[in-house]
Amino acid sequence: MLATVGSSEKPRTGRRPGENTTRAAIADAAQHQFAELGYDRATIRGIAAEAGVDPALVVHFFGSKQRLFVSVMAPPFQPEEEMPRILAGPRAEIGRRLATFAVGQLEDPRSRRVIVGVIRAAASEPEAARMVRDLVAERMVGAIARGLGTDDARLRAELVASQIIGLVMARYVIRAEPLASRPPAALIEAVAPTLQHYLTGSLTPAEHRSRGG
Amino acid sequence: MLATVGSSEKPRTGRRPGENTTRAAIADAAQHQFAELGYDRATIRGIAAEAGVDPALVVHFFGSKQRLFVSVMAPPFQPEEEMPRILAGPRAEIGRRLATFAVGQLEDPRSRRVIVGVIRAAASEPEAARMVRDLVAERMVGAIARGLGTDDARLRAELVASQIIGLVMARYVIRAEPLASRPPAALIEAVAPTLQHYLTGSLTPAEHRSRGG
Numbered sequence: 426m427l428a429t430v431g432s433s434e435k436p437r438t439g440r441r442p443g444e445n446t447t448r449a450a451i452a453d454a455a456q457h458q459f460a461e462l463g464y465d466r467a468t469i470r471g472i473a474a475e476a477g478v479d480p481a482l483v484v485h486f487f488g489s490k491q492r493l494f495v496s497v498m499a500p501p502f503q504p505e506e507e508m509p510r511i512l513a514g515p516r517a518e519i520g521r522r523l524a525t526f527a528v529g530q531l532e533d534p535r536s537r538r539v540i541v542g543v544i545r546a547a548a549s550e551p552e553a554a555r556m557v558r559d560l561v562a563e564r565m566v567g568a569i570a571r572g573l574g575t576d577d578a579r580l581r582a583e584l585v586a587s588q589i590i591g592l593v594m595a596r597y598v599i600r601a602e603p604l605a606s607r608p609p610a611a612l613i614e615a616v617a618p619t620l621q622h623y624l625t626g627s628l629t630p631a632e633h634r635s636r637g638g
Numbered sequence: 639m640l641a642t643v644g645s646s647e648k649p650r651t652g653r654r655p656g657e658n659t660t661r662a663a664i665a666d667a668a669q670h671q672f673a674e675l676g677y678d679r680a681t682i683r684g685i686a687a688e689a690g691v692d693p694a695l696v697v698h699f700f701g702s703k704q705r706l707f708v709s710v711m712a713p714p715f716q717p718e719e720e721m722p723r724i725l726a727g728p729r730a731e732i733g734r735r736l737a738t739f740a741v742g743q744l745e746d747p748r749s750r751r752v753i754v755g756v757i758r759a760a761a762s763e764p765e766a767a768r769m770v771r772d773l774v775a776e777r778m779v780g781a782i783a784r785g786l787g788t789d790d791a792r793l794r795a796e797l798v799a800s801q802i803i804g805l806v807m808a809r810y811v812i813r814a815e816p817l818a819s820r821p822p823a824a825l826i827e828a829v830a831p832t833l834q835h836y837l838t839g840s841l842t843p844a845e846h847r848s849r850g851g
Contacts, residue, residue: 463762465679547812548761549676558812566814583808583817584828591804595796599760599771601779604796615797615841619832628828 448486450476452497455487456535460542464494464553491552495560498543501536504568512572512624520621524613527589527620532609537597544593562586573624584623588616661699663689665710668700673755677707677766707766708773711756714749717781725785725837733834737826740802740833745822750810757806775799786837797836801829 454475458467469490473480487493511522530536543561546553569582592612596605607615667688671680682703686693700706724735743749756774759766782795805825808814820828 463678465676465762544807545761548758548807549678554812558814562812562814580816580820580828583814586814587804587808587817588801588832589804590807591800591802594757594761594803594807595800599767599775601771601775601796601799603793604800607793611842615793615836618835618839619801622831622835623828626831629824 447476447478447482451478451483451486455483455493455497456538456542459494459498459546460538463549464546465549469493491556494546494553495556498539498546498561500561500564501530501533501539504564508565508568508572512569516625517621519624520619521613521617523585523620523624524617527592528609528613528616531593531597541593541597544590545598569624577628580628581623584628585620588619588623592616660689660691660695664691664696664699668696668706668710669751669755672707672711672759673751676762677759678762682706704765704769707759708769711752711759711774713774713777714743714746714752717777721778721781721785725782729838730834732837733832734826734830736798736833736837737830740805741822741826741829744806744810754806754810757803758811782837790841793841794836797841798833801832801836805829 451472454472455467458472458475462471467490469483470480472493473483476483483493487496507526511526512519514522531540543557547557548554566579566582566586569585570578572578573581575581595601596612664685667685668680671685671688675684680703682696683693685706686696689696696706700709720739724739725732727735744753756770760770761767779792779795779799782798783791785791786794788794809818809825
């Protein structure tokens with residue numbers, strides 16, 4: 426359960442036995458507290474207490490609260506690998522593939538915790554919103570935009586992100602019913618045409634599908 | 639500037655001259671602080687200070703912080719009047735009419751402040767999320783659902799809300815570029831087909847458009 430905390434977890438020489446376990450316990454506690462309390466109310470002291478370590482050890486491993494957040498709230502997958510794979514398949518099914526991947530991530534409790542934590546943090550205060558814009562969104566939106574490769578790819582990727590963020594808010598944060606209880610397959614059906622539209626459809630009717638292919 | 643605070647502002651007999659102005663000043667300060675600080679960090683004391691009144695007067699007029707929030711963060715329009723009007727027109731343009739209305743509200747600084755404040759509050763802590771679910775969302779989603787009148791109308795209305803919430807987050811909270819700088823007309827173009835799909839399209843391909851029309 427304490428395993429994969431993402432790309433910041435590079436093997437280093439000189440690391441003592443037990444260090445990985447401690448780092449993972451801190452990361453786990455940090456993910457939990459950022460998701461539950463939001464960025465603002467989560468504290469290094471509280472995270473250390475939940476992990477059962479001294480606060481100084483949290484600072485030793487991760488630095489500031491901001492760097493801890495960026496480190497442990499990294500996407501629970503590698504966007505640079507996943508997005509090109511999703512975007513490279515048959516074009517007519519691109520929205521469904523991306524919807525299936527996104528809903529799959531949201532239905533996995535550990536991934537959901539990170540995604541909900543990042544979105545709640547972005548909503549709750551400007552510093553976190555800046556971090557999300559600069560770091561987390563950059564990796565996600567950047568990977569989709571590079572995969573699309575069109576002039577308007579960034580805007581398209583951000584429209585996709587807007588729908589996924591809104592789905593997270595409505596289903597997992599506000600928990601609006603019946604949306605919150607719909608099975609994942611039904612969500613994928615509902616959202617796939619939207620993502621297909623944003624990725625491949627015409628966004629400007631004046632030009633009538635200037636993108637072509 | 640301190641004028642319309644919405645439906646809670648009913649004329650009452652026995653109100654002294656200046657009372658409306660004071661209430662409006664408090665409501666204005668509350669909207670500002672809820673939107674800027676979020677529900678959690680906004681305080682009755684801080685709101686009173688911004689309005690230039692004694693905190694006791696805030697409690698006198700509005701009661702608790704929770705009741706103040708619900709009162710001043712009400713939708714800046716009457717969903718029960720606007721939604722039937724939007725939904726009653728030609729069916730093929732229903733998504734565009736709703737997108738035009740939603741983007742229009744978001745581009746009006748005073749409406750935007752309320753909408754952003756409500757969404758940020760919902761994201762930042764569970765008590766506010768419950769309030770949004772129970773009160774604010776009920777009026778919006780309820781009005782759309784009643785206007786549609788189908789069995790799955792609530793789910794459709796919530797999917798619409800999810801896209802609008804996500805747009806607010808991406809454009810006005812996270813301020814992702816280029817989405818944040820796109821002109822309103824371009825936003826309407828991009829989002830209208832999504833809302834049309836959620837309101838009138840097939841959400842379950844197994845049944846192949848069982849809704850008919």
